[in-house]
Amino acid sequence: MSDKSIVEKYRRRVERSGSLVCVGLDSEFEKLPGRFASAAFPQFEFNRGVIDATAEFVSSFKPNMAFYEARGAQGISELQMTADYLRTTYPDIVTICDAKRADIGNTNRGYVSSIFDVMGFDCVTLHPYLGREALLPFLGREDKASIILCRTSNPGAGEMQDLDVGGRPLWERVAEKVSGEWNVRGNCMLVVGATYPIEMRRVRELAPDVTLLVPGVGAQGGDVQAVVEAGLDARGEGLMISSSRGVIFSDDPGAAARALRDEINAAREAVYAAR
Amino acid sequence: MSDKSIVEKYRRRVERSGSLVCVGLDSEFEKLPGRFASAAFPQFEFNRGVIDATAEFVSSFKPNMAFYEARGAQGISELQMTADYLRTTYPDIVTICDAKRADIGNTNRGYVSSIFDVMGFDCVTLHPYLGREALLPFLGREDKASIILCRTSNPGAGEMQDLDVGGRPLWERVAEKVSGEWNVRGNCMLVVGATYPIEMRRVRELAPDVTLLVPGVGAQGGDVQAVVEAGLDARGEGLMISSSRGVIFSDDPGAAARALRDEINAAREAVYAAR
Numbered sequence: 346m347s348d349k350s351i352v353e354k355y356r357r358r359v360e361r362s363g364s365l366v367c368v369g370l371d372s373e374f375e376k377l378p379g380r381f382a383s384a385a386f387p388q389f390e391f392n393r394g395v396i397d398a399t400a401e402f403v404s405s406f407k408p409n410m411a412f413y414e415a416r417g418a419q420g421i422s423e424l425q426m427t428a429d430y431l432r433t434t435y436p437d438i439v440t441i442c443d444a445k446r447a448d449i450g451n452t453n454r455g456y457v458s459s460i461f462d463v464m465g466f467d468c469v470t471l472h473p474y475l476g477r478e479a480l481l482p483f484l485g486r487e488d489k490a491s492i493i494l495c496r497t498s499n500p501g502a503g504e505m506q507d508l509d510v511g512g513r514p515l516w517e518r519v520a521e522k523v524s525g526e527w528n529v530r531g532n533c534m535l536v537v538g539a540t541y542p543i544e545m546r547r548v549r550e551l552a553p554d555v556t557l558l559v560p561g562v563g564a565q566g567g568d569v570q571a572v573v574e575a576g577l578d579a580r581g582e583g584l585m586i587s588s589s590r591g592v593i594f595s596d597d598p599g600a601a602a603r604a605l606r607d608e609i610n611a612a613r614e615a616v617y618a619a620r
Numbered sequence: 621m622s623d624k625s626i627v628e629k630y631r632r633r634v635e636r637s638g639s640l641v642c643v644g645l646d647s648e649f650e651k652l653p654g655r656f657a658s659a660a661f662p663q664f665e666f667n668r669g670v671i672d673a674t675a676e677f678v679s680s681f682k683p684n685m686a687f688y689e690a691r692g693a694q695g696i697s698e699l700q701m702t703a704d705y706l707r708t709t710y711p712d713i714v715t716i717c718d719a720k721r722a723d724i725g726n727t728n729r730g731y732v733s734s735i736f737d738v739m740g741f742d743c744v745t746l747h748p749y750l751g752r753e754a755l756l757p758f759l760g761r762e763d764k765a766s767i768i769l770c771r772t773s774n775p776g777a778g779e780m781q782d783l784d785v786g787g788r789p790l791w792e793r794v795a796e797k798v799s800g801e802w803n804v805r806g807n808c809m810l811v812v813g814a815t816y817p818i819e820m821r822r823v824r825e826l827a828p829d830v831t832l833l834v835p836g837v838g839a840q841g842g843d844v845q846a847v848v849e850a851g852l853d854a855r856g857e858g859l860m861i862s863s864s865r866g867v868i869f870s871d872d873p874g875a876a877a878r879a880l881r882d883e884i885n886a887a888r889e890a891v892y893a894a895r
Contacts, residue, residue, distance in 0.1 A: 411723055411730030417738050418693040445723050449774040455686030463692050472747040478776025499724040501753025508785045
């Protein structure tokens with residue numbers, strides 16, 4: 346694996362910060378505090394405050410594109426400003442565009458260009474349904490990471506993801522394929538929701554070295570202790586545990602991010618002690 | 621089904637125009653003719669010319685969002701201008717935002733807002749992997765249509781979509797679920813690539829009344845005759861047959877759209893004659 350890989354960037358940042366926290370910049374315009382109503386760039390200015398308050402306690406930031414697209418061209422500009430600010434001010438923190446994209450073949454080049462090159466994110470989240478061949482424009486980028494949806498955090502995730510494929514659920518096949526043939530360049534990760542720790546333990550068995558992006562702690566009800574027990578890799582890392590609303594809309598985002606870091610690290614200590 | 625439904629809008633337009641053609645406005649900036657390089661809004665101005673030249677020969681237009689996002693906020697503005705132009709100038713033509721989105725629950729509201737309300741599209745394309753529960757913000761809109769990816773047109777579509785679920789491929793389960801429990805409001809459609817006519821015939825059996833969006837004729841190699849034989853519904857309609865590059869980058873887009881309409885209608889006549 347190249348030193349320039351995003352997996353290596355993430356490991357270096359975890360080592361330096363001692364944190365597995367990802368802060369989700371789901372900065373829904375309607376939920377911003379009133380003082381941002383008159384700002385020139387409300388979503389960006391809100392984000393900058395959250396980023397500065399939480400940066401020392403995190404290893405990654407993850408804006409969800411839906412909350413920016415909702416405001417049309419203005420929101421996209423503010424997402425770009427957010428990405429630029431992260432890249433220039435905190436260059437060692439991993440940036441994830443939670444876009445959940447996937448189109449066929451060359452059409453993806455539009456998304457590759459906007460997300461990886463114009464906005465300059467390190468990682469993007471992707472749907473698996475079209476298959477590896479469709480996603481090659483993403484997967485071919487050794488300097489970036491593709492994070493594939495495997496087991497999502499929503500209550501109805503099982504409708505498709507639990508379908509029985511030869512005696513095993515579909516999400517297991519996704520985990521195997523992505524960690525195997527899709528990952529020849531070492532630039533794939535998987536999304537596994539914090540609300541499904543049993544499935545997470547199995548994903549960790551099938552994909553021992555793959556970094557997992559874990560949404561769903563906090564407002565969605567995922568349990569940090571269960572996530573850490575199920576999902577740590579052999580190095581005691583390999584997780585990006587993401588909280589959004591619970592951090593960014595708290596009265597003190599820095600304190601909330603620090604508390605989540607500490608809660609995760611206490612759980613890591615307990616796992617080390619038991620190993 | 622309400623008179624206001626998009627399915628009804630589509631049927632009225634097909635009746636009036638006698639066309640099953642969908643023109644894909646995949647207006648990749650780098651491929652635009654040189655004269656647009658100095659235009660203030662190159663993608664919009666290009667689209668306006670294509671729309672005016674082809675409108676009488678089509679029943680729907682389908683911009684793929686990737687080609688606009690590639691230019692950041694500027695591209696999103698020009699997609700908005702394109703949507704506004706379509707809605708005000710050709711209000712009886714169905715508009716499809718080929719965005720291939722899908723996030724969980726309330727996060728989708730950002731996409732619902734931008735695609736259905738701010739830009740005002742009639743339809744959006746969606747990934748099925750997160751399940752019906754995740755997509756309720758889209759599916760709850762009776763005045764709009766959700767077009768779910770079932771069998772995509774790319775060569776590697778089978779990697780996931782052909783996985784054997786209880787003796788049948790995954791795409792069959794998607795077709796059944798979407799045409800059944802997902803479609804309680806009569807506002808769902810399915811994507812089936814023109815490159816897979818055998819699968820299309822089976823989808824038509826499983827979902828006899830569902831309109832199919834069919835990309836992949838023209839540059840991707842799908843055969844019009846095979847698509848029409850496999851996919852027409854009992855009314856001799858039920859298809860949105862989409863061509864993009866083959867129409868919009870031709871020297872005479874109007875003639876290209878008319879030729880596709882006529883080729884489709886000749887195939888429809890042959891099917892009627894044989895029934």
